[in-house]
Amino acid sequence: MVIIMNTWLEQDESDKGHRGMSILIFENSAMGYVVAKYLHNHFREQGTDRDAWDQCRVLFCPGGIRQLYGYMAEKRDLDIFNQHCHGKSKSRLKFELRSYQEMVVDQMKQMNEDNQELIMIKERVAKWQRQFNALKQSFGLVSEKLRKTSEESHIVQQRSKIHHDQNKEEVDFQDQFWKDQIQIIAKGDSSEKIQQEEKEKVKSSLSTNAGRRHRVDEMAKFIKCQEKEMEEFVAESEKLIKLHEDKIIALKQKYLEEEIQLEKEFDAELDQLMDKYTPHS
Structure with missing residues (x-):
């Protein structure tokens, strides 16, 4: 007070x-x-x-x-x-005496402690807000990265399928090509047999000159040699094509397995990051 x-x-009439x-x-x-x-x-x-x-x-x-x-x-x-x-009792002040220690010192001390606690709470709230903002931003980046990764994975799968279809189409084309070649060669064998028979007839009617007979024999050997090499070429080419296709399939399978493993590792690390910045209270 x-x-x-x-x-x-002032004084009234009654002093x-x-x-x-x-x-x-x-x-x-x-x-x-x-x-x-x-x-x-x-x-x-x-x-x-x-x-x-x-x-x-x-x-x-x-x-x-x-x-x-x-x-x-x-x-x-x-x-x-x-x-x-x-x-007049209503006009009188009612009061009590209390110590300065109780009314001022102790209350000031309590106010100071409350202020210190309030400051700590504000700092804690500010820290949580920063963590929340960082987590929110990180979650947004991770979500965007996950979306892009999913899109890229889908694109890779589509490309792999297209590439596989193209390889299959090419293999089928090569297979049909070599089948046609084998048929041509087979037909060529029949015509060559006829030609060979005709040649034999011609040889029998030819002069018995040793030089001519030797030349005809050499030509026959050359034709047989080419037929054998063609068959070997076809067989080896088919093996090479099959091996190439197996390597491509194995490579794609390995790529997909590694990609799936990377996705699993990414999900695990993301879960750990979420646990780290999520207030347990």
Whole structure:
């Protein structure tokens, strides 16, 4: 409480009236005390505190303005205030004396502890907010990366299928080509047999000249040699084509297995990252 003096000073017809004494009542807390103390210090710095009121009071300032005095209330001030309340119980102030330690020091200490705890909570909340934002951003990046990976995997699968179909088509084409070649060769064997028979007839009608007979024998050997090489070429080419196709299929299978393994590892690492930045509370 702060006592304000010289607020009003008049007497009524029965020589009774306001004594110019008023009381400002602040909040019943440490902050209320701080505000009251601030006002008390203000009057003291202005030279209008209790000492000035008791020793050298000046009721009016230049211009007729009433000069106010103020100071922290003590028990004697409240007793004087209640004494001049004309006996009206409703006008009297009820108060109790409590220690400065209890009302100010302890409360200030508790407020300081509460402020420290509030600061820690704010820092904790700010940290959680940063973690949440980072996790949210990371989750967005991971989701986008996962989506792109899924799209790329789908594209790779489509390309692999197209490539496989192309290889199959090419193999089928090669197979049909060599079958046609074998048939041509087989037909060629029949015609060559006929030609051979004709040649034999011609040989029998030819002169018995040794040089001519030797030349005819060499030509026959050459034709047989070419037929055998053609058969070997066809067989080896089929093996080569089959081996090439098996290698392509194995390579694709290995690629798909590695890709699936990478996806599993990525999912596991993502789960660990989510657990790391998820508040367990």
